[in-house]
Amino acid sequence: MLFGAIEAGGTKFVCGIGRENGQIYDRVSFPTTTPQETMKQVVSFFSQKNIEAIGIGSFGPIDLNKDSTTYGYITSTPKPYWNNFDFIGEIKKHFSVPISFDTDVNGAALGESKWGAAKGLDSCIYITVGTGIGVGAMTEGQLLHGLLHPEMGHILIRRHPEDRFEGCCPYHRDCLEGMASGPSLEKRWGKAGLELFNNEKVWEIESYYLAQAIANYILILSPKKVILGGGVMKQEQLFPLIRKEVVKLLNGYIQANEILDDIDSYIVPPGLGDNAGLAGAIALAQNSLIEMRHL
């Protein structure tokens, strides 16, 4: 059985074809321009591919409330042209197969729980640290939604005592995303992350913020695995710094061996590497078939 997967990011779209086991054997990537142009490429890629369901992991915010008149839309995004775009509606015009739609990070969390670092677990979070900071969550075996969907990248955090950067989130200034996203690194230090590799202070401050957020996610969601991906996390020196700081912040309060004795296996990079998002969209596509059978 073949599934279509769309990883819809604000910078680029990745489309792929995959099988039940999550294996991807055909993929294409193109920049996110206007919906018209971008969707034309999506439709052209999937045509004649005999896919039986489509999974979409999308940048947001998106409307996931099935009772809403704008279900399946990208809603209040600041990204030009994509505001109020009917994503599911556009796909449905061209393909009459079941469609599953969720946030890109929820898709990645699902993919990681099926085939990656959280395999076999009913609970995990997937954090991406890049242009923005997004987090997807599986709790009690379900992807987490609610009033809307989580927007955990924007939680309020404490400032590092030596950090004078004002923050770059247009909504909250110095929230997590405002202080620890890729653009915040560039604005604070005047250079891209890659050029900052040897500057210890950069990564100390970055890990201070990410660890704080992760400690709060652990206290609030109690995930069984914390997966950290995205462009900024290519700086692998961040992992030991973050783990150490999380343990320090929790200070023995959460009495779980995973944290007290085996933090190296608890806070980890994606098991699926850069495929987490696309594999997640395949997992979403599979879910859409399961849901359809239950109706």
Added chain:
Amino acid sequence: MLFGAIEAGGTKFVCGIGRENGQIYDRVSFPTTTPQETMKQVVSFFSQKNIEAIGIGSFGPIDLNKDSTTYGYITSTPKPYWNNFDFIGEIKKHFSVPISFDTDVNGAALGESKWGAAKGLDSCIYITVGTGIGVGAMTEGQLLHGLLHPEMGHILIRRHPEDRFEGCCPYHRDCLEGMASGPSLEKRWGKAGLELFNNEKVWEIESYYLAQAIANYILILSPKKVILGGGVMKQEQLFPLIRKEVVKLLNGYIQANEILDDIDSYIVPPGLGDNAGLAGAIALAQNSLIEMRHL
């Protein structure tokens, strides 16, 4: 059908008998002393009452992992005598009915979603602000657990710029519980909460911390209702202060009418008032019967 409900708090136990509709018609309360003494009173209350299931909402931390050898225990509590107490085991010695065990706050969240302020919703959080700060959560129609269970009272928060109090959490010093619990009020101001009624600064600082935590809970869990109970919340002047600060902190980012237009109906006191915990334990008891039928 009659259900037994136990609201097991660190200060007092409340036991009750209730029906399917959550109505409680018999209740008793006694101080939490030693497990031997306290459980004797519990057993004596429920004897000859013809209950068909028992629900327990307990202070924690507790072990909720059914595969664990200490499932149903109160685990690493600092409360004298209760460390490693086999709560379910003790009840089972005397009653051969299905038992459901969860945190006191998860129980209250379940009760509120069945009969209270979150009736009909599949998502809510129940926050109690008293001797400690605890939060229970329902997400996607399920009570939230994970590695252990959430311990949201201990999240890290930003200090109020005028607050010089060092915090009173033995684990994290100035986490939410350390800065906003009942004891923190007494230690900071040298008087009990009730005597501070007319001091505006007290409630400004208190609402600053609670609003910050609630903003983060909203960003992380996206609950459909935020319910605030516990002794400190008897200070009803806190509600408008907290609502205003939450809206300010989120700054329009979460585009939901519940927050933008109707915050008064979104952040609310418990619909069940002081019965939230006990009614929640009845709801847990009902769940134990449902679970048994599904086995």
